Amino acid sequence: MPKKLTWLTLVALAGLSLSACKILPTPSAQGGANASGFNPDKMVEEIWVAKVIPYLQQKAGPFAEVHALAKTDQAAAGAKYGNPKKQANSPWTFAVRVEGKIIAANTQSRAVTMDIDVDGDGKADARVQIGPAMRGTALRDSLDFVQFNDFTNQIDFAQFGKAFNAYADKTVLSKLPREALEGRTAKVLGAYTIEGGQDLPLVTPAEAEIGPKP
Amino acid sequence: MKLTRRMTLAAFAGVLALGTAAPAFAADLIAIITPSHDNPFFKAEAVGAEAKAKELGYEALVLVHDDDANKQSELIDTAIGRGAKAIILDNAGADATVAAVQKAKDAGIPSFLIDREINATGVAVAQIVSNNYQGAQLGAQEFVKLMGEKGNYVELVGKESDTNAGIRSKGYHDVIDDYPDLKKVAQQSANWSQTEAYSKMESILQANPDIKGVISGNDTMAMGAYAALAAANRKDVIVVGFDGSNDVRDSITSGGIKATVLQPAYAQAQMAVEQANDFIKNKKSPEKEKQLMDCVLVNGDNAAKLETFALKN
Numbered sequence: 001m002p003k004k005l006t007w008l009t010l011v012a013l014a015g016l017s018l019s020a021c022k023i024l025p026t027p028s029a030q031g032g033a034n035a036s037g038f039n040p041d042k043m044v045e046e047i048w049v050a051k052v053i054p055y056l057q058q059k060a061g062p063f064a065e066v067h068a069l070a071k072t073d074q075a076a077a078g079a080k081y082g083n084p085k086k087q088a089n090s091p092w093t094f095a096v097r098v099e100g101k102i103i104a105a106n107t108q109s110r111a112v113t114m115d116i117d118v119d120g121d122g123k124a125d126a127r128v129q130i131g132p133a134m135r136g137t138a139l140r141d142s143l144d145f146v147q148f149n150d151f152t153n154q155i156d157f158a159q160f161g162k163a164f165n166a167y168a169d170k171t172v173l174s175k176l177p178r179e180a181l182e183g184r185t186a187k188v189l190g191a192y193t194i195e196g197g198q199d200l201p202l203v204t205p206a207e208a209e210i211g212p213k214p
Numbered sequence: 215m216k217l218t219r220r221m222t223l224a225a226f227a228g229v230l231a232l233g234t235a236a237p238a239f240a241a242d243l244i245a246i247i248t249p250s251h252d253n254p255f256f257k258a259e260a261v262g263a264e265a266k267a268k269e270l271g272y273e274a275l276v277l278v279h280d281d282d283a284n285k286q287s288e289l290i291d292t293a294i295g296r297g298a299k300a301i302i303l304d305n306a307g308a309d310a311t312v313a314a315v316q317k318a319k320d321a322g323i324p325s326f327l328i329d330r331e332i333n334a335t336g337v338a339v340a341q342i343v344s345n346n347y348q349g350a351q352l353g354a355q356e357f358v359k360l361m362g363e364k365g366n367y368v369e370l371v372g373k374e375s376d377t378n379a380g381i382r383s384k385g386y387h388d389v390i391d392d393y394p395d396l397k398k399v400a401q402q403s404a405n406w407s408q409t410e411a412y413s414k415m416e417s418i419l420q421a422n423p424d425i426k427g428v429i430s431g432n433d434t435m436a437m438g439a440y441a442a443l444a445a446a447n448r449k450d451v452i453v454v455g456f457d458g459s460n461d462v463r464d465s466i467t468s469g470g471i472k473a474t475v476l477q478p479a480y481a482q483a484q485m486a487v488e489q490a491n492d493f494i495k496n497k498k499s500p501e502k503e504k505q506l507m508d509c510v511l512v513n514g515d516n517a518a519k520l521e522t523f524a525l526k527n
Contacts, residue, residue, distance in 0.1 A: 087502075087505060087506045087507075089505065089506065089507045089508060090345070090506060090508050091508065109363060110363060110392055110393050110394075111392070132392060133389070133392035133393060134392075135351065135355060135389075136351065137348070148502075148504055148506055149335070149502050149503060149504045152333065153308070153331050153333060153377065153381075154331060154343070154345070154346055154347050154377070154381050154506075155347070155377075155380065155381055155384055157347070158347035158381070158384065158385065158388070159384075161347075162388055
């Protein structure tokens with residue numbers, strides 16, 4: 001209950017700061033959901049520094065540790081690094097720190113990714129997406145103070161999820177280098193969702209640094 | 215027309231009176247109301263819910279509203295009149311349904327919504343819906359990959375009154391619009407209908423022979439579109455659907471449609487009945503009213519495992 005109150009307060013605050021702005025008509029393409037002044041980008045901006053980053057910093061574990069536990073005991077990994085208030089039918093999303101060497105990068109796609117070796121065995125352990133096109137809603141889903149039930153519908157909830165990626169892209173990822181990534185070091189704070197596929201775990205960063213060329 | 219309507223109303227009034235007079239006779243009834251069973255997705259919901267209801271010792275009243283909010287309202291009256299203990303509902307419109315579900319609530323009958331949300335909370339006991347946005351993202355990511363991140367494409371959108379049509383379209387575009395070399399040359403609603411998708415696709419193709427892909431809001435429209443493309447000798451066009459129907463599974467395994475997104479329709483309907491049972495017997499509401507179920511991408515790798523809206527292990 002106190003959590004929910006905090007959240008409501010935040011929404012109220014977002015509303016307050018909005019009222020200071022000039023309200024422009026909502027483009028019709030966005031449908032009725034936004035007619036109430038729902039502004040996911042603004043909401044994310046309001047909580048990013050105050051709540052999101054501190055939460056991830058406090059919750060995140062080193063990737064190797066998190067992933068090893070996740071592979072053997074998802075519930076235990078969830079209790080420690082995950083969002084315990086996730087939807088019962090959703091997969092776990094974990095907060096992680098990824099630190100290691102970039103051994104491959106896909107910069108041909110709009111969805112640029114870097115494959116990171118965290119344990120020095122020369123093999124990639126995690127894939128970090130650095131935009132501009134980004135997949136999933138891992139950042140949103142890692143936060144225990146964000147609940148689907150607090151949103152009017154899936155569209156609002158989805159736009160809120162997308163706003164996290166957009167904010168990370170705008171403030172952090174778009175400033176990262178895109179050339180000669182192989183061989184450099186990378187340091188990332190973010191989140192990833194356990195998926196069934198064969199691909200490497202896909203980490204969405206909230207903070208990221210890339211070291212100088214070796 | 216007017217006369218028929220009045221007679222229907224009179225009939226309902228009669229049923230209502232009967233229901234009030236003899237509630238004991240309808241003690242074990244669960245009403246299951248969905249859109250038309252012409253779409254196998256809704257049929258799977260009804261079959262799943264009915265099977266679970268019978269397993270738990272209820273009588274099931276299976277009804278279809280054909281996406282008509284007025285008809286849905288009448289069916290809710292029927293359920294009330296028959297003294298149903300709970301209503302399992304895949305609804306006919308996010309706004310229009312609120313009053314109908316409220317009417318059932320006022321009559322003391324809890325509603326458990328599946329598949330589609332309504333724009334209100336605290337009216338239904340549960341809203342168990344597929345994470346359509348997450349599913350649409352999966353489908354769109356596969357589509358982007360199949361398209362090689364570039365080329366002209368067409369989007370077929372579902373019925374406008376259905377929130378999921380908008381959610382899926384939004385989910386598709388949240389992914390696809392990040393790729394400026396993917397160009398949408400046409401976007402039309404085919405109202406979830408296979409025949410309508412066939413004719414719309416025919417005319418879109420005439421106007422835009424240079425298309426490379428079609429992303430569809432559901433499987434029945436994907437089937438219609440693919441049939442039109444095949445008839446025009448354009449089997450090279452990439453088609454991606456949504457729902458995970460057996461028809462699309464068969465198309466995928468025979469090299470037709472490339473991918474779809476599975477919604478766990480059968481399991482979802484069964485879960486709703488279990489929650490209704492818990493509510494009826496133990497007066498226990500689910501912990502959260504709105505419950506999201508994740509979707510799964512189905513392509514050539516796992517299509518063979520798909521059967522009646524569930525993946526076998």
